Amino acid sequence: MATTQIVSAEKRQLKNHANSAQVMSNSLTMAYRGLLKFRRTPEQFFDVTLQPILFTSMFVVIFGGAIAGNVHNYLPTLIPGILVQTVVTASLVTGVQLREDMDKGVFNRFKSLPIARIAPLAGALLADTVRYAIAVTLTFGMGYLLGWRPEDGISGVFASGLLVIFFAWCISWIFAFFGVTARSAAGVQGVSILILFPLTFLSNAFVPVATMPHWLRPFVNANPVSLLIGAVRQLASAGTIGHDFWFSLLGALVIVLIFAPLTVRAYMSKA
Amino acid sequence: MNQEKSRVLAVEAHGLVKVFGDNRAVDGVDLSVPQGVIYGVLGPNGAGKSTVINMLATLLNADGGSAKIFGHDVFANPQVVRQLIGVTGQSATVDELLSATENLVIFGRLLGLNHAAATKRADELLEEFDLQDAARKPLGKFSGGMRRRLDLAASLIVQPPLIFLDEPTTGLDPRTRNQLWETIRRLVQTGSTIVLTTQYLEEADQLADRIALIDHGRVIIEGTPDELKAAAGVTTLHLGLKSEEDADSAKELVEKLLRVAAIKTGPTDISAPMTDSDSITDLLISLRSSGLHLAEVSVQKPSLDEVFLALTGAQNMEEGN
Structure with missing residues (x-):
């Protein structure tokens, strides 16, 4: 070991706050950590690989005839629906995994480091966009295999994929909040599912809104998940950006603006 | 000696209190740790040692009292204090899924080193701590001793002037423990100050320049190992x-x-x-x-054992009454 003297406390340059460059740099490093962990735990990809494949084929076969007359006509409705449902579910898993991660001792070290407080959370959520990207690719791929041919071609599909990934990252702050405040990973799962099911099933994901009871329709139409699905259908099928696109983007941003500060505050107040 | 006295204290705590529910885990602890020493915080399980360390290391808010690290208020300026300390916790504070190198590089990056500097520093530390063989393996495959060494290495990336070690040798075999003691002694030679908690009297006796004996969240006695032994009596x-x-x-x-x-x-x-x-x-x-x-x-x-039993035992008797 080196016997050279360390720099004494009095002579060090000290800063009281992390600036925005440091926030970015710290978050990216934490995201890099998340990616390294994926390599060692491929099981973290089960939900975003198996679910698109299984659910897409199952839903097409089961609902296709009943809802749209045949499988082929159902695909333009179903693929955006199942895509959004899969990715929103995957963002729930983000919260559960964050909780598990936080229970490990390494988070104590992160807390003791002079880094931006938001970085361990933002980094973990950022790394998970890789999972969302996999889900998006596989769902669109399954759609293609089953015969879905978007009229506007690849660019609309690509743009809608990006929108969905961004939306999922925003939504994941809700589940990250539960992740930070809940006592256990199982608790996160329980509470999150209570949020997830109304969001995804009380939407236009699988069934036309016109077939739902009147009293339910206002909620379904205002549900950000419905807006997102509408936006994806328009973008992927016709290549157009409509009201749904802007409203879903706005909804997602509002979620981040509410839940990111709440989550960081809860994270900091916890030992 | 005069120069030593003029320097600001590495740790200065007054009346620290932490309450968990009905339990006053830390009940008015004062500590003064001069620079360049090994300071032992000794006490039985559940005495409040780790809670004290966690408060000093900005991991836990206090319910009362004040603390300064090199003159910087821990609770008002935690971000400044974090730039002056390294913390090795009781449970592993490294990432089990990642390799030794990956862990050290990530911590180095978080501490502001660029990728090249972080990689270089990781290699240096792995060599110093004799961990090169394990550099690329995930930590899950590490022995307890290797993980502790990596844990300590991770606290030394930017060579902080104050290092907290929470029960650094608990559960280690005697050989590994002696290695770790050697490392701790060398750290002090380079000018670092070390605050370590332990429930082993031998460890405190061997390593520490000064000891605070803690039980039931209070400092019962403080001094050099010899002073403590003398105080225990005959x-x-x-x-x-x-x-x-x-x-x-x-x-x-x-x-x-x-x-x-x-x-x-x-x-x-x-x-x-x-x-x-x-x-x-x-x-x-x-x-x-x-x-x-x-x-x-x-x-x-008298051995520190006798001091320990005499003083912590007396405390228990009083509470029994």
């Missing part, structure tokens, strides 16, 4: 006789001359508290003139 005289038949008469003689109660600790062994060292000469002379032959004479200072 030195003991041990006599070993050549013949078993002489033991009883020797015991009577000891009690008469030293005016204390002696104990037979074996067929030929007698122990007695030594309150007046001068009277030992008289005792030895009378033993010889009475024809009681000695095989062995020894004088023993």
Whole structure:
């Protein structure tokens, strides 16, 4: 070991706050950590690989005839629906995994480091966009295999994929909040599912809104998940950006603006 | 010495309090740690040692009191304090899924090194801590000792002037423990200050320049290991006789001359508290003139064990009442 003297406390340059460059740099490093962990735990990809494949084929076969007359006509409705449902579910898993991660001792070290407080959370959520990207690719791929041919071609599909990934990252702050405040990973799962099911099933994901009871329709139409699905259908099928696109983007941003500060505050107040 | 005194204290805490529910885990702790020493925080399980460390290391808010690290307020300026400390917690504070190198590089990056500098520093530390062989393996495959070494290495990336070690050797085999002690001693030689908690008296005795004995969230006694031993009371005289038949008469003689109660600790062994060292000469002379032959004479200072039991035990008795 080196016997050279360390720099004494009095002579060090000290800063009281992390600036925005440091926030970015710290978050990216934490995201890099998340990616390294994926390599060692491929099981973290089960939900975003198996679910698109299984659910897409199952839903097409089961609902296709009943809802749209045949499988082929159902695909333009179903693929955006199942895509959004899969990715929103995957963002729930983000919260559960964050909780598990936080229970490990390494988070104590992160807390003791002079880094931006938001970085361990933002980094973990950022790394998970890789999972969302996999889900998006596989769902669109399954759609293609089953015969879905978007009229506007690849660019609309690509743009809608990006929108969905961004939306999922925003939504994941809700589940990250539960992740930070809940006592256990199982608790996160329980509470999150209570949020997830109304969001995804009380939407236009699988069934036309016109077939739902009147009293339910206002909620379904205002549900950000419905807006997102509408936006994806328009973008992927016709290549157009409509009201749904802007409203879903706005909804997602509002979620981040509410839940990111709440989550960081809860994270900091916890030992 | 004068220069030492003029320097700001590495740790200065007054009246620290932490309450968990009904439990006052830390109940008014004062600590003063000068720079460049190994400071031991000693106490039984659940005494509040880790809670004190966690508060000083900005991991936990205090419910009362104040603390400064090198003059910077821990609770008002935690981000400044974090730039001056390294913390190695009781549970592993490294990422088990990642390799040793990956762990150190990530911590280095978080501490502001660029990728090249972080990689270089990781290699240096792995060499210093003899972990090169394990550099690329995930930590799950590490032995306990290797993980502890990596844990400590991770606290030294930017060579912080103050290092907190929470029970650094708990659960390690004696060889690994000695290695870690050596590392800790070398760290102090480079100018670092170390605050370590331990429940092992031997560890505190071996390593620490000063010790604070904590029980039930309070500092019971503070001082150098020798001062603590002296405070625990008396030195003991041990006599070993050549013949078993002489033991009883020797015991009577000891009690008469030293005016204390002696104990037979074996067929030929007698122990007695030594309150007046001068009277030992008289005792030895009378033993010889009475024809009681000695095989062995020894004088023993109290061990920290006795200090520990005497002081923490007394506290428990008081609370029982």
